[in-house]
Amino acid sequence: MTEQVRLTVNGVAHEITVEPRQLLVHALREDLGLTGTHVGCDTSQCGACTVQLNGAAVKSCTVLAVQVDGGSITTIEGMAPEGGLHALQNAFWEKHGLQCGFCTPGMIMAAADLLAGNPDPTDDEIRHGIEGNLCRCTGYQNIVAAIREAGSTLRAGAPVPAGAQD
Amino acid sequence: MIPAAFDYARPTSLDEALVLLARGAGNAKVLAGGQSLLPLMRLRLASPGQLIDIGRIAELRTIRDLGGGATGIGALATYRDVLDSELATRNHPILATAIPMIGDVQVRNRGTLAGSIAHADPASDLPAILLALEGTLVIRSGNGERVVAVEGFFQGAFATDLGQDEILTEIRLPATPDGAGMAYRAIEQPASGYSMVGVAAVIGRVGDSIGYARIAITGAGNVAYRAMAVEAALLGSDGGAAAIEAAAAHATDGQVVGSDFNADAEYRTAMAQVYTRRAVEAALAAID
Amino acid sequence: MATDVLGARIKRVEDPRFITGKGRYLDDIKLAGMTYMSILRSPYAHANIRSIDTAAARAMPGVVLVLVGADIPYNPLPMAWPAGGVAGIRNNINTPRVLATDSVKWTGEGVAAVIAETVAQAVDALEAIVVEWEPLPVVVDAEKATQPGAPQLHENAPNNVVFEWTVGDKAGTDAALEAAPVIVRQRIVNQRLIPNPMEVRGDIGVYNPGTDEYTIWMSSQTPHIQRLLLSAFVMGIPEHKIRCISPDIGGAFGTKIFCYADMALCLFASKALNGRPVKWVETRRENYQSTIHGRDHITYLEIAGTREGEITGLRVKTYANLGGRLSTIGPGIPTTLYGRVLSGCYRIPNVYCEVTGVYTNTTFVDAYRGAGRPEATYVIERAMDLFADEIGLDPAELRRRNFIAPDKFPYDNPSGLGTASNGEKIYIDSGNYEPAMDMALATAGYASIDKAKADARARGKYLGIGLSTYIEVCGVAPSKWIGAVGEGWGAAMWESANLKIHLTGKVVLTMGTQPQGQGHETTYAQIVSSELGIPMDDIIVQHSDTQGTPFGYGSYGSRTASVGGTAAVKAAGKIREKARQYAAHMLEAAVDDIEVVGAEYRVKGSPEKMKTLQEVVFALDLGFSLPAGMEPYLDETAYYDTPNCTWPFGTHVAIVEIDEETGKVDLVRYVAVDDVGKKINPMIVDGQLHGGIAQGVGQALWEGAVYGDDGQLLSGSMLDYAVPRASWFPNFELGETVTPSPVNPLGVKGVGEAGAIASTAAVANAVIDALSPFGIRHLDMPYTAPKVWRAMHDKEARS
Numbered sequence A: 001m002t003e004q005v006r007l008t009v010n011g012v013a014h015e016i017t018v019e020p021r022q023l024l025v026h027a028l029r030e031d032l033g034l035t036g037t038h039v040g041c042d043t044s045q046c047g048a049c050t051v052q053l054n055g056a057a058v059k060s061c062t063v064l065a066v067q068v069d070g071g072s073i074t075t076i077e078g079m080a081p082e083g084g085l086h087a088l089q090n091a092f093w094e095k096h097g098l099q100c101g102f103c104t105p106g107m108i109m110a111a112a113d114l115l116a117g118n119p120d121p122t123d124d125e126i127r128h129g130i131e132g133n134l135c136r137c138t139g140y141q142n143i144v145a146a147i148r149e150a151g152s153t154l155r156a157g158a159p160v161p162a163g164a165q166d
Numbered sequence B: 001m002i003p004a005a006f007d008y009a010r011p012t013s014l015d016e017a018l019v020l021l022a023r024g025a026g027n028a029k030v031l032a033g034g035q036s037l038l039p040l041m042r043l044r045l046a047s048p049g050q051l052i053d054i055g056r057i058a059e060l061r062t063i064r065d066l067g068g069g070a071t072g073i074g075a076l077a078t079y080r081d082v083l084d085s086e087l088a089t090r091n092h093p094i095l096a097t098a099i100p101m102i103g104d105v106q107v108r109n110r111g112t113l114a115g116s117i118a119h120a121d122p123a124s125d126l127p128a129i130l131l132a133l134e135g136t137l138v139i140r141s142g143n144g145e146r147v148v149a150v151e152g153f154f155q156g157a158f159a160t161d162l163g164q165d166e167i168l169t170e171i172r173l174p175a176t177p178d179g180a181g182m183a184y185r186a187i188e189q190p191a192s193g194y195s196m197v198g199v200a201a202v203i204g205r206v207g208d209s210i211g212y213a214r215i216a217i218t219g220a221g222n223v224a225y226r227a228m229a230v231e232a233a234l235l236g237s238d239g240g241a242a243a244i245e246a247a248a249a250h251a252t253d254g255q256v257v258g259s260d261f262n263a264d265a266e267y268r269t270a271m272a273q274v275y276t277r278r279a280v281e282a283a284l285a286a287i288d
Numbered sequence C: 001m002a003t004d005v006l007g008a009r010i011k012r013v014e015d016p017r018f019i020t021g022k023g024r025y026l027d028d029i030k031l032a033g034m035t036y037m038s039i040l041r042s043p044y045a046h047a048n049i050r051s052i053d054t055a056a057a058r059a060m061p062g063v064v065l066v067l068v069g070a071d072i073p074y075n076p077l078p079m080a081w082p083a084g085g086v087a088g089i090r091n092n093i094n095t096p097r098v099l100a101t102d103s104v105k106w107t108g109e110g111v112a113a114v115i116a117e118t119v120a121q122a123v124d125a126l127e128a129i130v131v132e133w134e135p136l137p138v139v140v141d142a143e144k145a146t147q148p149g150a151p152q153l154h155e156n157a158p159n160n161v162v163f164e165w166t167v168g169d170k171a172g173t174d175a176a177l178e179a180a181p182v183i184v185r186q187r188i189v190n191q192r193l194i195p196n197p198m199e200v201r202g203d204i205g206v207y208n209p210g211t212d213e214y215t216i217w218m219s220s221q222t223p224h225i226q227r228l229l230l231s232a233f234v235m236g237i238p239e240h241k242i243r244c245i246s247p248d249i250g251g252a253f254g255t256k257i258f259c260y261a262d263m264a265l266c267l268f269a270s271k272a273l274n275g276r277p278v279k280w281v282e283t284r285r286e287n288y289q290s291t292i293h294g295r296d297h298i299t300y301l302e303i304a305g306t307r308e309g310e311i312t313g314l315r316v317k318t319y320a321n322l323g324g325r326l327s328t329i330g331p332g333i334p335t336t337l338y339g340r341v342l343s344g345c346y347r348i349p350n351v352y353c354e355v356t357g358v359y360t361n362t363t364f365v366d367a368y369r370g371a372g373r374p375e376a377t378y379v380i381e382r383a384m385d386l387f388a389d390e391i392g393l394d395p396a397e398l399r400r401r402n403f404i405a406p407d408k409f410p411y412d413n414p415s416g417l418g419t420a421s422n423g424e425k426i427y428i429d430s431g432n433y434e435p436a437m438d439m440a441l442a443t444a445g446y447a448s449i450d451k452a453k454a455d456a457r458a459r460g461k462y463l464g465i466g467l468s469t470y471i472e473v474c475g476v477a478p479s480k481w482i483g484a485v486g487e488g489w490g491a492a493m494w495e496s497a498n499l500k501i502h503l504t505g506k507v508v509l510t511m512g513t514q515p516q517g518q519g520h521e522t523t524y525a526q527i528v529s530s531e532l533g534i535p536m537d538d539i540i541v542q543h544s545d546t547q548g549t550p551f552g553y554g555s556y557g558s559r560t561a562s563v564g565g566t567a568a569v570k571a572a573g574k575i576r577e578k579a580r581q582y583a584a585h586m587l588e589a590a591v592d593d594i595e596v597v598g599a600e601y602r603v604k605g606s607p608e609k610m611k612t613l614q615e616v617v618f619a620l621d622l623g624f625s626l627p628a629g630m631e632p633y634l635d636e637t638a639y640y641d642t643p644n645c646t647w648p649f650g651t652h653v654a655i656v657e658i659d660e661e662t663g664k665v666d667l668v669r670y671v672a673v674d675d676v677g678k679k680i681n682p683m684i685v686d687g688q689l690h691g692g693i694a695q696g697v698g699q700a701l702w703e704g705a706v707y708g709d710d711g712q713l714l715s716g717s718m719l720d721y722a723v724p725r726a727s728w729f730p731n732f733e734l735g736e737t738v739t740p741s742p743v744n745p746l747g748v749k750g751v752g753e754a755g756a757i758a759s760t761a762a763v764a765n766a767v768i769d770a771l772s773p774f775g776i777r778h779l780d781m782p783y784t785a786p787k788v789w790r791a792m793h794d795k796e797a798r799s
């Protein structure tokens, strides 16, 4: 048995045919080729698979593709404005908020949810806000700094530097 | 990592869902937010033949004012919805402070309160909170509707009073006495984030003494329970340190406290007492 | 030479792809015609396989191949570091087969594989395989496994002993302990850990029937070594017929150094499928069961000295649990990388260490971040605290009295810890331990800690402070030492670099090392930029593919900057020299008259006569006019074998608070002063320290692999194994001293492991300090709330 699923991903409408057991993360990675969303566990705990579903962060390994039929999804590939970077992406780069980069897309997507509801979080709020995301490389310190920095950039409404220049 | 294959149905009305569920005869499972069911299925610890996705049943999505400080929380209301609900958090402030302790942002964005109750994980937090709030559950099947108290609903680890053909449609939280203070305190098992022990307390004063006490504990027994002996000891007391300490000593009275490799029964028992005291103190401090 | 790029906090050049979701990790690769493999794993920790029935699985939808051990003619996996020790190297080596044939030795050993058109189909078919098992008795504890009557795992290893290995001066140490006025003994357990890189392991094997060549993408820290091991040792095919490629790696921490069964399995399956690509990616639970674990030592330590605090002897007996079969270099970790650094930064005149490597019905144990050195640091740093407590001396003061003095370097360990069996030595290259300790203590407020403790008591907390004045050995290693150390690694450990400057002046540096998140592409570019005066933007760093990179031993053991970095410096030096010779030709000057300033090649005394490197490259690469004997093109390869290891050191101070009612331990402050020599990119260095500290703290407070007596891994998923989360840590406070290493021209030492090596002991010492009011002198990690509560409670009950 298969099902037709319509999804808007990063602003682009797609229609895919999936088995009901297909997880959203696999639909994104395998059917749509959006491999920026990662899988780091099998118990819904690492958050590497975090995407935004209708504006809220969710673990795409714990959502069936069929469940989100008609939904709108943003993945890490859809974060950056044309030719630039999202404030979070830029801040992760500036603050060395990543090492191997495997947790990074999920971290950024979870952080976006946090900043949307709490534009000026304390360090403590940031640390709790990313408790659904594991990072084994950074000890989290620079991730916290990056999210703090992105918050202040977004609050200031300052344009985010385009491209990859220092 | 990948669930076994299953059939999928996405009814748009409760009646339709109930028909499908009855037809599924034990082989079908309700899917709400999926935050408990899908992890089990991914590990193939559960392999239902059919999932009935209730996620599009608009009538289940509501958070309703039942009047006089009571609230109806529909089966599809997520933790996030409840946190965002001015009504629910005003009527029952414990929800605003306790829900952020459950899971993480992503889980709270998807997971429903009803799903947590129906799933009945003995380590989950919400059962204690609902017991202390004296919640009731609205349950529907093809045969009609029944309303049961949360108390008595849990029958064991992952076992409830819910029949295979029934859907939990609403959690009803009655008004708490005016001026009552409420709090939830828990010590978590670090790996899973679930509670090793969690205690919910709703306390009201009459004059200088405690006139109202509802204490419920999760994680210590094989189901969450009302700690009646603690409540009895608190009622009429002055709510001072000694009284609370003495009451908290009864936290696990009558319970068979469980052990696992994370924490043994002796520790859980001790923590039930410590966290009962802390929850009661916090509830008292929250009385306005 | 431009020096400003060296030492600069330059943003990483690899980051743009990662922050935009354009990294390319193994599971992101999809090839035409790809099939997917899933492995059936043993549910028993010890059992004979009576039969395997795969008929039903073969008939399942989408299944293209089902394999069992008997189908695969390959050799067992290689053992590259058979620690022999006193008894010599014996025939007691047992390594996994590609799939188990007769028996399984741990829960999770692979017994069959299904290859199907989709992952889901492969997983579905696994459930249809029927194995008839004969369960056998199980032992999971290394010490118990050596006792008479314990279940026996392998016929060739009586009492489950893999090796008995010793280092140091037995007679001298026995005598020193005999004579010492004070001796403290303690049994300590360094618990087993599951490394948990966020990306699990995986491979894609592709066989080309047209060329008889194999290609494998692997999440590996050591593609060159794997090519050698797979071809010559496992599969029996020519080395040049295999190409190994490591794509972006999502963290490794040692786990991806080794040769694993799945690698050969994917290649075998692809060949059996006439060249269809076969992808295998483990699940996290498989990762917990069948990718290596770390640590797992039971140690009896004895430390002796005078009442005044002079340490005179250290005697250590360790049981090292190596699992059901051996991983690639499992025996090397608790021997060379452990016993040889046991005396830390102290001048202990007599040291002796005995290690028994043991088989148990558990997952194999091998190098996990720090590998041997965290275990050694834990032993010596706990021992120092135990001794200080015994004689009533401040632990910092005890350390101060026993530090190797700064004028004693290079320091040759008197008990011979640094001396290989062939007489080759390594020395502690440099050190100046007191300033780092003083700085850390001052930052942490050590002098006023009693007040902090009193304040904490008023809040219902027990506060404790702990230090770890660690050293580590990194920049591994001189080949003649490591290769000939007797018990040693059966290979050399030099590194390689190839540097090309193309016609347009763009630079390609190709390395044999292999990043896993450490920012090599940035760091190496900084080195080359500094050496040649070329902008960072004009340099690209390549690695990870045995086709097109020079042979290298890979990245682990904090060796990349010191050994690989020096190879890059050498390659740049060769380039500079050739460019200088060509500039002389162009400028019609003598070579000796050409001086190099950044990218300018000037005639001494007449600076207006000069050529830029770009001008030199253009002409030289074209080769229209070459001096006699000079070959065209700027393309140089350098190999570098380090003359010694490098020895970072520092002091880490942890402050913890323990809730008196719950036993919950909170890390409230963490101060680290590290001396890692010169820093090429301090931002990256700090990041390495943060991550290492977090992992080491994780061991002390939360992490532990737990087996039931039946050999089931109770901490078998992330639900039961606590990978630390952000909210459990404070901000780490970093400080530094800089003692450049004299070993290499960059003056660097290494930093990948330092944090993990130092922090476990610091936190452990802090927790024990906090518990000292209870009369507790030692408690085994991890300090979970239930365990600490139990310890406090038992003592309370007793008093």
Ligand SMILES: Cc1cc2nc3c(=O)[nH]c(=O)nc-3n(C[C@H](O)[C@H](O)[C@H](O)COP(=O)(O)OP(=O)(O)OC[C@H]3O[C@@H](n4cnc5c(N)ncnc54)[C@H](O)[C@@H]3O)c2cc1C
Pocket: A043, A044, A045, A062, B029, B030, B031, B032, B033, B034, B035, B036, B037, B038, B039, B075, B101, B102, B103, B104, B107, B110, B111, B112, B113, B114, B115, B116, B118, B119, B123, B124, B125, B126, B162, B166, B167, B168, B169, B192, B193, B194, B195
């Ligand atoms: C990473 C993670 C961390 C978590 N941490 C915590 C924690 O700290 N504390 C805690 O308490 N919980 C925790 N949870 C569990 C979470 O609270 C529950 O998974 C969630 O609330 C369940 O709701 P759901 O809508 O997702 O239910 P589902 O997963 O969809 O369903 C769960 C079960 O309930 C049944 N069901 C659902 N809705 C109904 C209904 N209306 N009528 C009848 N049956 C129904 C389903 O058939 C299924 O058996 C965590 C979960 C995850 C994934």
Ligand code: FES
Pocket: A038, A039, A040, A041, A042, A043, A044, A045, A046, A047, A048, A049, A050, A059, A060, A061, A062
């Ligand atoms: S993959 Fe780990 S939470 Fe989704």
Ligand code: FES
Pocket: A097, A098, A099, A100, A101, A102, A103, A104, A134, A135, A136, A137, A138, C198, C250, C251, C517
């Ligand atoms: S950067 Fe490697 S897991 Fe976070």
